[in-house]
Amino acid sequence: MRASRLVSMLLLLQARGRMTARELAAELEVSVRTIYRDAESLHAAGIPLYGDAGPAGGYQLLDGYRTRLTGLTAAEAETLFLTGLPGPAAELGLAELAGTAQLKVLAAMPEELRERAGRIASRFHFDAPSWYSEAEETPHLAAVAEAVWTQRALHVRYRRWREPRDVERTLHPYGLVLKGGRWYLVAGSGERAATYRVNQILELTEGDHFERPPEFDLAGYWAAYRADFQTRRQRGAAVIRLSPSGAERFPDNYAADVVRAFAESAGEPGEDGWVTGTIPIESTEHAAAELLRLGPEVEVLEPPSLRDRITQLVDGLSRLYAD
Known part of the structure; x- marks a missing residue:
């Protein structure tokens, strides 16, 4: 535990430059006295660390000092290669730089960690956008x-x-x-x-x-x-009934907060298997369009304005297809 904290302290100073004992203590969640002891230990180990007293003081590494990343644990090395998203990096124009940085990190790792990190990169891939949305054009x-x-x-x-x-x-x-x-x-x-x-x-x-x-x-x-x-999006509420099929499809078609609200308010299923609950809605028009996605597997009980709007939409569809 202490060895890990010493490495973290060294990397903080390397990344941020001068830091006070109080700032280091807050980052590492230890006492200021512990930081004093750790600074002495680093100095005794040959790390070019020095401290200045006073309002503008703090601990700082000698200019130009850098440590190699040999302090990474196996889990840290694996996690490092789970954090990068190649798509967003490419959109920002950083794909080549991100790849070069990963190669440099791999080169600095011991052989065992290098193999494990490479295995992670070859077996996990992140694709951030959902299936139902196209990637946005962002020329600027x-x-x-x-x-x-x-x-x-x-x-x-x-x-x-x-x-x-x-x-x-x-x-x-x-x-x-x-x-x-x-x-x-x-x-x-x-x-x-x-x-x-x-x-x-x-x-x-x-x-x-x-x-x-x-x-x-x-x-x-x-x-x-x-x-x-x-808070602004959820301006009202609606009471709905879901069929067994609708209840099964509901979590895959609606936002997590809507699904959670229905689950928390739902009662026991009736004899027909239908279950009643309350969901937040943004507006009558928006809710009507969203709920129609479940077709006959959902019934709106309240408010009357939403029930009427869905009736109008269904009537319009009926006339369109009757023709």
Whole structure:
């Protein structure tokens, strides 16, 4: 355990440069006193580590010092080759660099770890988009990624879902997120951060350098954005009945939160095998289209407006096919 912590401390300093004892303690989840002891151990082992006192102080490796990756465990080496997605790397224009980096990591590994990591890469493949969606055309993705990395503002013409459809914005790109095969740009616009579909950027030109807010947390922002999106999306509820066949098909056709809500609210099946439960809905129109996917295997009980809308759609289909 302590040996693993010493390697982690060494790699943190190598990756981030100067760090205080308190920062290291927070990262490694130990006390500051333990960091002091570990620093002495590293120094005694010949690692060129030195520390400075004072407000601007901290621990730092001697300039130019690098360690080889011989501290990787077998599990860590295998996991390393499960993390890369070749598709997204290619979309960002990084396929060749990602491949070169993996080759360098393999070359630095002991023979046993090299074989295990290679076996993982040959037996597992990730294909992020779902079966029912085409890969999006994102011609400006590489330029957006470059602006994220170099902290350059972007002047864009962007197509949004509400009127006026085409708008112009000046964005400070903070980060990119790949969700369900779609790329999203998180960027500062005015005094707040907002989310933009990269494939809806119609034109862009690069602007001046900007300072990225040091406190901005991309993962934290995205978690909050997802939670808010779910809250805004679920504006109402519907009570539905599912046949045995419909209940079996339901999890494969609807979002996880909808499936979970139905399961938590469902009662015992009736004598006919049908089961009743409640699901969140976005709108009457959206819910009607979604529920029609199950055809006669689902019945809407409430609200009346949704039941009426499905009746109208079914009547229209009946007249169309009767002709």
